[in-house]
Amino acid sequence: MAILLNKKTKILIQGITGKEGQRAAQAMIEYGSNVVGGVRPGKAGEEVLGKPVFNTVQDAVDALGPIDISVIYVPPFAAKGAIMEAIDAGIPVINTIIERVPIKDTAICLEAAKKKGVQLIGPSSLGFIAPGIGRVGVVGGQKQQVEEIYTPGSIGIISRSGGMTNEIAWQVKKAGLGQSTAVHVGGDLLMGTTYADLLIQFEKDEQTKAVIIFGEHGGSYEFEIAELIEQKKFTKPLAIYIGGKFASSLPEGMNIGHAGAIVEKGKGVVEKEAALKKVGVMIANTYEELVTLIKPYAN
Amino acid sequence: MNLYEFEGKQLFKDAGIATPKGVVVRREDDIAVAYNSIGGDVVVKAQVLSGKRGKNGGIVFCRTVEEVETAVAQLFAAEIRNQHVAFVLIEQKIDISSEAYLSITYDSTARQPVLVYSAEGGMDIEDVSEDKIQKIPLSITQETIDTDIPFANELWQCFLQNDCRVAEINPLVTTSAGEHVAADAKIALDDDAFYRHEEWSTFEPRTMMGRPPTEREIAVQEIDKGEKYYQGTAGKYIEMDGDIAIIFSGGGASIAAMDALMQAGLKPANYTEYSGNPPREKVAALAKIVLQKPGLRGLWMAGAVANFTNVKETFQGIVDALDEVKPAYPIVVRRAGPFDAAGMALLKECAERNDLDIVMFGKEVSVGETVQTLIEKVNA
Numbered sequence: 182m183a184i185l186l187n188k189k190t191k192i193l194i195q196g197i198t199g200k201e202g203q204r205a206a207q208a209m210i211e212y213g214s215n216v217v218g219g220v221r222p223g224k225a226g227e228e229v230l231g232k233p234v235f236n237t238v239q240d241a242v243d244a245l246g247p248i249d250i251s252v253i254y255v256p257p258f259a260a261k262g263a264i265m266e267a268i269d270a271g272i273p274v275i276n277t278i279i280e281r282v283p284i285k286d287t288a289i290c291l292e293a294a295k296k297k298g299v300q301l302i303g304p305s306s307l308g309f310i311a312p313g314i315g316r317v318g319v320v321g322g323q324k325q326q327v328e329e330i331y332t333p334g335s336i337g338i339i340s341r342s343g344g345m346t347n348e349i350a351w352q353v354k355k356a357g358l359g360q361s362t363a364v365h366v367g368g369d370l371l372m373g374t375t376y377a378d379l380l381i382q383f384e385k386d387e388q389t390k391a392v393i394i395f396g397e398h399g400g401s402y403e404f405e406i407a408e409l410i411e412q413k414k415f416t417k418p419l420a421i422y423i424g425g426k427f428a429s430s431l432p433e434g435m436n437i438g439h440a441g442a443i444v445e446k447g448k449g450v451v452e453k454e455a456a457l458k459k460v461g462v463m464i465a466n467t468y469e470e471l472v473t474l475i476k477p478y479a480n
Numbered sequence: 481m482n483l484y485e486f487e488g489k490q491l492f493k494d495a496g497i498a499t500p501k502g503v504v505v506r507r508e509d510d511i512a513v514a515y516n517s518i519g520g521d522v523v524v525k526a527q528v529l530s531g532k533r534g535k536n537g538g539i540v541f542c543r544t545v546e547e548v549e550t551a552v553a554q555l556f557a558a559e560i561r562n563q564h565v566a567f568v569l570i571e572q573k574i575d576i577s578s579e580a581y582l583s584i585t586y587d588s589t590a591r592q593p594v595l596v597y598s599a600e601g602g603m604d605i606e607d608v609s610e611d612k613i614q615k616i617p618l619s620i621t622q623e624t625i626d627t628d629i630p631f632a633n634e635l636w637q638c639f640l641q642n643d644c645r646v647a648e649i650n651p652l653v654t655t656s657a658g659e660h661v662a663a664d665a666k667i668a669l670d671d672d673a674f675y676r677h678e679e680w681s682t683f684e685p686r687t688m689m690g691r692p693p694t695e696r697e698i699a700v701q702e703i704d705k706g707e708k709y710y711q712g713t714a715g716k717y718i719e720m721d722g723d724i725a726i727i728f729s730g731g732g733a734s735i736a737a738m739d740a741l742m743q744a745g746l747k748p749a750n751y752t753e754y755s756g757n758p759p760r761e762k763v764a765a766l767a768k769i770v771l772q773k774p775g776l777r778g779l780w781m782a783g784a785v786a787n788f789t790n791v792k793e794t795f796q797g798i799v800d801a802l803d804e805v806k807p808a809y810p811i812v813v814r815r816a817g818p819f820d821a822a823g824m825a826l827l828k829e830c831a832e833r834n835d836l837d838i839v840m841f842g843k844e845v846s847v848g849e850t851v852q853t854l855i856e857k858v859n860a
Contacts, residue, residue: 204788257675258676284643284670285673289621292621320787322788326818330785342733343732344732345732347787348733348785368731372588372591402589404589425735428735466743
């Protein structure tokens with residue numbers, strides 16, 4: 182069944198006429214995703230790969246009926262406008278692929294999305310893939326590669342890194358397992374969809390038997406996982422790798438002032454791992470270990 | 481980008497936050513002239529990007545021009561917590577009655593801005609107990625903050641208008657006369673908002689690493705110069721003191737690979753990562769800088785299974801660099817993704833014509849596993 186996506190999920194691409202947007206449209210369609218159209222102001226009436234282009238998201242909704250997911254491929258300076266347009270048009274899930282969206286713009290979109298109950302994924306998220314069903318964005322790459330790496334199965338994957346989404350999925354496949362859904366949540370400071378948000382979705386998904394997470398140092402999203410498990414809102418086996426231990430050997434000065442230290446007090450990699458261990462999460466020392474740890478729980 | 485105190489204070493002033501009268505000097509400036517524009521009791525402060533400056537000899541109190549000249553000379557000669565001092569700020573000494581703490585930043589858990597205030601501020605703020613620290617969550621769309629905390633609203637405007645990641649006043653001084661003054665300023669700007677802040681282009685280049693950039697780091701920055709949006713796609717280069725050259729692809733893979741390298745007991749000569757889909761010339765320019773660092777014992781090139789980076793095209797750039805540098809040290813490669821077979825073939829031909837000691841792996845072996853090959857090669 183997978184999360185986020187089924188065969189009928191109607192996908193709209195904002196920025197479909199650009200180079201990245203066209204490539205994404207191609208990647209999605211050839212993997213079986215139900216791309217219904219795209220948006221580019223001033224280009225209404227044109228077509229991309231046989232899909233109609235509209236001036237606005239609202240025009241697309243008026244013509245095509247309710248849209249399930251909009252994918253954002255506009256330049257960073259236009260991202261806030263595009264996301265807000267999709268929120269206003271009532272689209273329930275918005276995946277922002279584009280990188281380098283200013284934090285303030287992300288914060289504005291997050292606030293608007295929260296008010297309307299919209300799920301934002303990203304920014305800086307390559308998208309996600311439900312093997313055998315479809316994909317949003319270009320996760321997996323070319324057709325031949327995506328088919329080699331992804332196969333339907335019981336493991337849910339969440340990754341802060343785009344390349345590692347693929348790498349982990351490949352390790353899963355190599356171990357003789359398959360994936361239910363693999364989601365790249367993006368590496369931004371403010372994440373639209375967090376680990377915890379997805380774990381709740383994976384909990385409800387019958388196909389998913391266990392989940393693995395590729396995390397990175399920074400942020401405090403891992404603590405939400407511990408809370409979730411304590412509250413029994415996520416009960417499936419979970420293995421996590423938190424990368425970036427080497428960062429402590431880098432020259433100091435990446436942080437400025439005390440604000441970060443006060444807000445994120447006691448939230449380093451060590452504290453994160455301790456909090457997760459306490460609630461029974463399996464901690465991997467290397468990313469390769471993730472699959473070894475989760476394999477006994479795959480069925 | 482992190483701002484120096486004097487730059488942050490300028491933004492404070494623009495937002496209506498009072499700061500002490502001050503003047504910035506560089507090495508070549510006439511210190512006496514600068515001091516005389518203020519006069520009387522002053523504080524001489526090294527301008528460095530990391531904190532704990534006061535505890536590390538970076539702040540000197542002076543009463544005469546001679547004392548100021550000596551202090552400035554000492555600060556320019558010193559390094560404060562390994563940081564080069566490029567500027568010194570000479571400021572009127574303020575008459576301190578009490579010191580508070582005020583900042584605004586993003587709370588990544590709540591996913592919104594947060595104001596942090598403590599009536600007890602100053603150097604030891606991180607030791608102030610939690611119950612004395614007030615945290616007020618802010619809506620990104622609220623225009624004002626309903627509070628008596630001095631400068632809270634001015635700081636909020638400063639934060640919003642300048643696309644700050646962090647804006648901090650510590651200490652926020654109350655003088656004996658009862659006036660509020662920002663005695664220090666710590667501001668971190670959100671680099672991704674550069675396109676709506678033309679004024680940022682006037683800030684002098686700086687490193688975030690707490691030391692002056694090395695020659696090689698500067699050379700790598702040059703590769704991306706002139707690029708607006710795609711800065712950094714041609715690679716990051718942080719020089720380190722080990723002997724294994726590093727060329728990684730992809731942020732996440734580079735983090736996992738660095739951890740694996742350190743766990744294996746090897747020492748990186750640099751941290752380098754390129755991602756996106758950088759063109760051949762940029763990869764070549766980056767690789768040449770990495771490969772030519774003196775004293776290398778090996779090169780590790782690793783990446784995950786790429787989604788869309790063209791492995792052939794990026795490897796073409798690596799081959800250009802290898803053809804020129806012809807390293808004698810062993811090379812271990814692990815890479816997969818679009819056009820990886822063609823990329824590996826190019827690399828193989830290059831190795832043959834230059835007689836390189838190279839081992840190549842695709843996705844049949846994981847990134848971490850190839851560290852063992854690297855260890856064997858380097859120690860052979």
